[in-house]
Amino acid sequence: MNKMIAWLEGTMAPKMNQINNNIWVQTLKDSMMQMLPLILVGSLVTLLAILQEYIPLPNMWTVSNYTMGLIGLIVSFLVPFNYMERKRLRNLRIVAGMSGLSIFLITIRFDNLAELQYSLLGAGGMFAALILGIVAGTVFAIFGKFSFFKEDSAMPDFVRQWFDNMLPVGLLVFGTWGLVYLLNVDLFNIITIALSPLTNFAETLPGFVLIYFLFCFFYSMGISTWMMYPIVNPIAMAGIAANTALVAQGLEPTFLLTNETLYLGWLCIGGTGGTLILNFLMLRAKSKRMRALGKACIVPGFLNINEPIVFGAVAWNPILMVPMWIHGIVAPAIVWFALKGGFAAIPAHVNLFWYCPYPISTWLVSQSVGGMILLAIVVAVNFLIFYPFFKVYDKQQLKEEQAQAAK
Numbered sequence: 001m002n003k004m005i006a007w008l009e010g011t012m013a014p015k016m017n018q019i020n021n022n023i024w025v026q027t028l029k030d031s032m033m034q035m036l037p038l039i040l041v042g043s044l045v046t047l048l049a050i051l052q053e054y055i056p057l058p059n060m061w062t063v064s065n066y067t068m069g070l071i072g073l074i075v076s077f078l079v080p081f082n083y084m085e086r087k088r089l090r091n092l093r094i095v096a097g098m099s100g101l102s103i104f105l106i107t108i109r110f111d112n113l114a115e116l117q118y119s120l121l122g123a124g125g126m127f128a129a130l131i132l133g134i135v136a137g138t139v140f141a142i143f144g145k146f147s148f149f150k151e152d153s154a155m156p157d158f159v160r161q162w163f164d165n166m167l168p169v170g171l172l173v174f175g176t177w178g179l180v181y182l183l184n185v186d187l188f189n190i191i192t193i194a195l196s197p198l199t200n201f202a203e204t205l206p207g208f209v210l211i212y213f214l215f216c217f218f219y220s221m222g223i224s225t226w227m228m229y230p231i232v233n234p235i236a237m238a239g240i241a242a243n244t245a246l247v248a249q250g251l252e253p254t255f256l257l258t259n260e261t262l263y264l265g266w267l268c269i270g271g272t273g274g275t276l277i278l279n280f281l282m283l284r285a286k287s288k289r290m291r292a293l294g295k296a297c298i299v300p301g302f303l304n305i306n307e308p309i310v311f312g313a314v315a316w317n318p319i320l321m322v323p324m325w326i327h328g329i330v331a332p333a334i335v336w337f338a339l340k341g342g343f344a345a346i347p348a349h350v351n352l353f354w355y356c357p358y359p360i361s362t363w364l365v366s367q368s369v370g371g372m373i374l375l376a377i378v379v380a381v382n383f384l385i386f387y388p389f390f391k392v393y394d395k396q397q398l399k400e401e402q403a404q405a406a407k
Contacts, residue, residue, distance in 0.1 A: 334374075
């Protein structure tokens, strides 16, 4: 075990941190984070829809259309914008963002969109928006320092910038227009089909378990799970958008890999890794240090903020890393079988209030008795997983405290 931890610490973690610090990963993370206020406002609609069952309220679903329903469009602007920021080409941020937005609208043939296709502006177009945003950012990075004019030119700077920006804008807009409108290349479907194996794999048992396990695995090494967010979030957002559309048509939701399932439903109880049960166990620890840490972490834990307990007890601690890994395999497997088998309702509406305490959040996304029973099962399994490892670590800490007291 010690050899494995040494390998993880010396080899694996540095490589993962390199990926985490990659400029494109950082760019996509920035873009996702900047969208959160819109997504959270869109999530309010779900809460209001629940209240509509008990008190008269106006129909608020239009608000969702103009928040969540536009995130694909917004991402197409934010990705090249943030890439220019990261590349220190700040004078190109706005025009790069506008170019990304323009080629996205060309790709989805905005002028021909039917009413049902307007979902492409939202989560339905997230993958295309990301890819096209990357293309726009790359083109502007290549031509970022190009100029038609010499440095000693008498032309005013703002006029020089207009003409210099015309080249990357023209390449992107005319190039995309030529492919889509003149050659009838369906870029949107090409991107969707190219990425469909990833989406399809995420819905399988191995894919669903692997994704959540990697969250737990990296987090147990102190590596931010935001590293995976640029990959997982477009799948999750597209999944919940598809579920919402299915329910609107009177059909049953089918997509499991959504943020609602991962963060609010049954898995991240107390935060990634399901650490709230460990937090409760620490409140009854024999070790004074463990009890003190448990008391300090319990309020954030209720709000699914578990950085204090992870970095205070779990990260790089082999005794507590292992149960987090086991939880990362067993818990999603239970949830996958329960949701696929119809035992609990699959989340069908956007809700990203991940600071909402369990079991309230579970009821908001599932609204089914089966969902609450499933939560109780996952909590019980988490207890069985964490308890023996907790006892070993508590005993170890108690011996160390007694040894220090004896000195």
